[in-house]
Amino acid sequence: MTILVTNDDGVHSEGLRALADALRPFGELIVVAPMQEASAIGHALTLRRPLRLETIGPGVYGVDGTPTDCVNIGVSTVLGRLPDLVVSGINKGWNLGDDITYSGTVSGAFEGALLGVPAVAVSLQRPPGAYDFSEAARASARVVEAVVQRRLPARTFLNVNVPTGRPKGFRVTVQGRRNHVTTVSERLDPRGQAYFWIEEGENLWESHDRSDYQAVMEGYISVTPLHPDMTAHSVLPAVEELSLEMLTEVQ
Ligand code: MN
Numbered sequence: 437m438t439i440l441v442t443n444d445d446g447v448h449s450e451g452l453r454a455l456a457d458a459l460r461p462f463g464e465l466i467v468v469a470p471m472q473e474a475s476a477i478g479h480a481l482t483l484r485r486p487l488r489l490e491t492i493g494p495g496v497y498g499v500d501g502t503p504t505d506c507v508n509i510g511v512s513t514v515l516g517r518l519p520d521l522v523v524s525g526i527n528k529g530w531n532l533g534d535d536i537t538y539s540g541t542v543s544g545a546f547e548g549a550l551l552g553v554p555a556v557a558v559s560l561q562r563p564p565g566a567y568d569f570s571e572a573a574r575a576s577a578r579v580v581e582a583v584v585q586r587r588l589p590a591r592t593f594l595n596v597n598v599p600t601g602r603p604k605g606f607r608v609t610v611q612g613r614r615n616h617v618t619t620v621s622e623r624l625d626p627r628g629q630a631y632f633w634i635e636e637g638e639n640l641w642e643s644h645d646r647s648d649y650q651a652v653m654e655g656y657i658s659v660t661p662l663h664p665d666m667t668a669h670s671v672l673p674a675v676e677e678l679s680l681e682m683l684t685e686v687q
Contacts, residue, residue: 437465440519442506444540446473447498451526454569459576468510471498479504479543504545522548525570527557530597532648533612545593550664554583555593561652563600572598575657597658607656612647615640
């Protein structure tokens, strides 16, 4: 079995190393990750400049691009075929609820799902002090083992979020909702020109017993099944009701 590992914190991130070490027993491991940190880069694909592939070590490669670039270069160039699994992480900081749309970590797994490969994204809650990836690495191995044994439906992937400390267990969750308040600070540079700094949004989470946020807050490892299909299926009838048609021009 071949596993393609990526992340958005960069190829030198300790979370990536912890994940790779945890997954090595499963088979052939190829790591292709961004040369520089690409957190909050979402599902971006680099189309307007060339990309370089650098060998970091045996089976470990860096790309000066995004996690989505890494998965594609990993598949097309490094492997020359699809892997059996794509795993992205372990991210420094959780990727919960609506915030997953910004996440490069989740997007790495998203790209795997788009390519028809089972995929898992793993993120770890930010601790008060230094990061300890041991429990998240253990959780990653457990999830990968289960996915390999039981498979996932086509074009789906798992978003795994691990709490700090000793997890109480796994909980299957839904994507939570954060009422979005992003703070933008405005300052002046030394030449008197304004610049802006986007700060992390406030934690205004809607309460939901089954949400990913709730699970992590209660000390559980959250496992949310996701799919790239963003169609609001339940809203199809309401849009049909709009009776959209082109107005015919009357001459
Ligand atoms: Mn990150």
